[in-house]
Every structure is written in structure tokens, then in C-alpha cells.
Amino acid sequence: MGVPVVSVLMPVRNEERYLPQALDSLRRQTLREWELVAVDDGSTDATGAMLAAAAGSDRRIRVLPNPGRGLVAALNHGLAACRAPLVARMDGDDISHPCRLARQAEYLRSAAECGLVTCSFRHFPRQDLKVGMLAYERWQNSLVDHRRVMADLYVESPFVHPAVMFRRDAVVDVGGYRDMGWAEDYDLWLRLAAAGVRFARICDPLFFWRDRPERATRTMDEYSLEAFRSCKLHHLRNGLLAGTDRVILAGAGKEGRAWQRLLATAGVDVSHWVDVDPRKQGRTLHGAVVHPPEAVTPALGRMLVTVGTRGARDGIREWAVAAGFVEGTSFICVT
Numbered sequence: 001m002g003v004p005v006v007s008v009l010m011p012v013r014n015e016e017r018y019l020p021q022a023l024d025s026l027r028r029q030t031l032r033e034w035e036l037v038a039v040d041d042g043s044t045d046a047t048g049a050m051l052a053a054a055a056g057s058d059r060r061i062r063v064l065p066n067p068g069r070g071l072v073a074a075l076n077h078g079l080a081a082c083r084a085p086l087v088a089r090m091d092g093d094d095i096s097h098p099c100r101l102a103r104q105a106e107y108l109r110s111a112a113e114c115g116l117v118t119c120s121f122r123h124f125p126r127q128d129l130k131v132g133m134l135a136y137e138r139w140q141n142s143l144v145d146h147r148r149v150m151a152d153l154y155v156e157s158p159f160v161h162p163a164v165m166f167r168r169d170a171v172v173d174v175g176g177y178r179d180m181g182w183a184e185d186y187d188l189w190l191r192l193a194a195a196g197v198r199f200a201r202i203c204d205p206l207f208f209w210r211d212r213p214e215r216a217t218r219t220m221d222e223y224s225l226e227a228f229r230s231c232k233l234h235h236l237r238n239g240l241l242a243g244t245d246r247v248i249l250a251g252a253g254k255e256g257r258a259w260q261r262l263l264a265t266a267g268v269d270v271s272h273w274v275d276v277d278p279r280k281q282g283r284t285l286h287g288a289v290v291h292p293p294e295a296v297t298p299a300l301g302r303m304l305v306t307v308g309t310r311g312a313r314d315g316i317r318e319w320a321v322a323a324g325f326v327e328g329t330s331f332i333c334v335t
Contacts, residue, residue: 004060005033006101006165007082008090011066011074012038015092016046018210023054023061025095031102034088036061039078042068047092072179079168079176088165093210095124100206104165107202114146115170115197116189118159119206129211139310141203149199151327153190154232154334155313158199161185163207170197182222182231190235229262232334240302240332241268250274250316251306252290255335259306260286272300298324308335 008026012019026036038051040063048063055061064081066074079087086105090096100119107117120141123129140158143149149158174191177184193199217223233241241247245268249256252275260270264286273290275281280290293316296303303325305316313333325331 004035004084005031006086006088006105007084008034008036008088009075009078009082010036010038010090010092011041011071011078012043012047012051012092013041014043014045014047016050018093019047019050022090022092022094028098029101030099031105034060034101035083037064037078037081039064039066039074041066041071041074072177072184075177075184079171082168085168086165087168089162091162094162095208097206103202103206107200108165108167111200113198114200116164116166116192117200117202118164119202120204121160121163121207121209122205123211124208133211144201144203146198146200150193152333153193154332157183157186157189159189160207160209182227186228187231194239229258233262233266237266244302245269246271246301248272248274248296248301248303249306250303252280252285255308256306259304259334272296293319296323298330303331305331305333306335
């Protein structure tokens with residue numbers, strides 16, 4: 001077999017229940033020139049035997065051992081073994097549309113300026129999905145181009161990790177995956193963005209993300225709200241908050257107070273609060289006064305928006321721009 005067009009990077013641990021469906025979705029791909037680099041991270045069920053059988057019947061499949069070293073180690077181990085210039089992520093419990101690899105590879109071939117392309121996705125099974133997951137699906141699928149991704153980059157992770165395809169060199173150039181105590185994929189997106197990598201989305205739903213109680217995003221500490229805030233702050237200290245020890249916080253609610261506590265641990269003080277609630281205006285919160293929006297300008301410093309409601313966030317953006325703030329330069333939405 002020659003060099004494949006796409007390497008599919010799949011870390012796997014104890015996926016005997018769903019792995020056959022994931023493998024079947026790869027075999028049905030219209031793009032045939034792929035390889036699967038499956039990294040078995042110390043499975044104790046039938047996953048290893050399933051992967052060995054699949055590799056025995058399809059020479060495009062390679063299995064690498066990673067005996068319980070963890071997800072980040074498995075990802076880097078597999079990434080080093082990927083032979084194609086394009087790498088598609090996938091997990092052992094998800095399903096890719098038959099055209100997924102072909103569509104994403106064609107996009108990257110035709111858009112030389114793009115380093116990562118994702119696609120719209122759908123959770124499944126859908127009968128037990130909560131309101132929050134459905135809202136996250138709608139929000140993420142609304143980030144249809146690089147500009148919209150960058151605007152909401154600090155709100156939440158803008159990509160479902162196993163739905164992306166990226167240029168291998170772009171990820172290697174920023175250091176691959178890192179174990180920093182927070183989500184390894186979100187940390188990677190932020191480093192790629194800082195390096196100037198452009199993002200894109202194919203708006204058709206080409207990926208189906210299995211929702212289940214034991215999914216890593218539900219069970220691992222690295223995916224908690226606290227871990228996400230810490231990740232955001234780490235990267236903000238190298239970006240918007242570089243060289244300053246004071247910041248404006250827009251939103252004096254629960255999320256804003258959580259950000260104030262985290263910023264304090266990094267030596268960053270809140271100089272001013274902004275809130276539309278007249279009951280809060282004029283009060284002093286952690287040593288800083290709560291102002292109405294019309295009293296705040298860019299002359300007072302850089303601003304983090306900590307209001308998470310989608311409609312409210314859009315309204316705050318409109319106010320901030322009208323007040324002279326520049327998104328990404330003097331203010332960023334972080335929730």
C-alpha cells in the first residue's frame with residue numbers, strides 16, 4: 001500500500017460494544033485511500049481482539065499498543081505513526097457519514113490556506129438528549145466559517161474532536177497534544193489559532209457523535225467547567241491579557257464571580273464590573289464598582305464578557321463594539 005490520502009487516528013479503550021459500528025462506517029467511506037491508526041490504550045475487554053481481527057482482514061488498519069498510558073499519550077503515539085499529510089480524528093464509538101473523509105480531504109486540497117476542517121454533527125441516540133446538549137449542537141454547528149469560530153473561540157470548544165480533519169504538519173508544528181490538566185483538544189485549538197491556522201466547517205452533518213453517560217466529556221476532570229476556565233486563562237495570559245494585571249468583567253453573576261476568583265489566583269485584578277441589572281449597579285464587588293454599560297469605555301482597559309446566554313452575549317457584543325471595543329483585541333467573550 002502506498003501513502004494514504006488520509007490517516008484516521010483512533011485511540012480506543014474498552015469499546016467492544018460500539019467498535020464494530022465505527023469500523024463499518026470507515027469501510028463504507030467513498031474515499032478508499034485511507035489508513036486507520038488504532039491505538040489500543042490498555043483495553044481489558046474484547047477491543048484488542050476485534051482490532052487484531054480487523055487488521056488481519058484489511059491491510060489499511062494498523063493497531064498500536066499503548067498499555068494504559070492515557071488519552072494524550074495515545075493520541076501522540078498514533079499521530080507519530082500517521083503516514084498521510086491529512087489526519088482525521090475518530091473515536092471507537094462514533095459513526096462517520098460515508099462521504100465524510102472524501103468531503104473533508106477535498107476541502108483541504110482546494111483550500112490551501114485552511115489547516116483544519118470540521119463538519120456539522122448530530123448527537124445520537126437523540127431520545128434522551130438534554131436541553132444543554134441540543135443547545136451545544138446548535139451553537140457549534142452555527143460556527144460556519146473562520147470568523148465565527150474565532151469570535152466564539154473562548155466561549156466553548158468550537159469543534160467535536162473526533163469530527164475534525166487537520167494537516168498533520170500544522171498540529172506537529174504547535175507541539176502535538178499536551179497533558180495540561182484540561183481538555184487536550186481545546187488546548188490544541190487555542191494553540192493552532194494563536195499560530196495563525198485557519199479553520200473551516202462543512203455545513204452538512206457528516207459525523208454522528210454518540211452520547212452516553214460514560215463519555216469522556218462527562219466523566220473526566222479535564223472536561224469540567226473549572227478545567228475549561230483554567231485552559232482559557234492560560235491562553236488569555238499569552239493573548240488578550242498579556243502584559244496586564246487588571247481587567248474589566250462584563251457580567252456580575254455567578255460565572256463572572258467564578259472568573260474573578262480564578263483571575264485573582266493568576267494575579268489579575270478586576271478593575272471594573274459591568275452589569276445591566278440596576279440592583280447591582282453602584283455596588284462594590286471584590287473591591288471594584290459595578291457600572292452600567294454606558295459608563296464603560298476601552299480607556300478603562302481590556303474586557304472579558306462572562307455572560308453565557310446566547311442572546312445576551314450577542315447584545316453585549318453589539319454594545320461593546322458601539323462603545324469602541326474591538327473583539328479579539330480589547331474584549332473577548334469567555335462564556
